[in-house]
Amino acid sequence: MSFTSTAVAGILASEAAHVELPMPAWAYGLVALIIFAALAFVTASYRDVANRHRAKAEAYAARHGADEHSGH
Template sequence: MSVVTSLLAEAEAHVELPFPAIVFGLIAFVIFIALAAVMWSYRDVANRHPRKSAAYAASHDPHGHADRTGADH
């Protein structure tokens, strides 16, 4: 065992978390819910302007495909 390894082994100490482990999960859950709320707020945005979305669909479909996801290529 080298000197560096033995020093690291001796210096290893028990480090406690700043708060209980469940709080980390709760923080992650709250962040997830906040991001979900932001995403939910954008629902149906494309259909708010039907003339614009129809014009876009008509002018950006050069191959005549009904599926706009690109999954059929």
């Protein structure tokens, strides 16, 4: 038997072996859902941050001009 036929026989034998997943397939979807929900919570926690510091923004605008960052 040549090396090529031995290698092919080994590859075919390894493909026939069934590999079990470490957890059920639906659990992967659940893990992904939990991760995306956590990331969505972190993203939503930054919502409306500028309005929390309105006094600082108004003081900055008074010192540096109201439309310095407006792009006009």
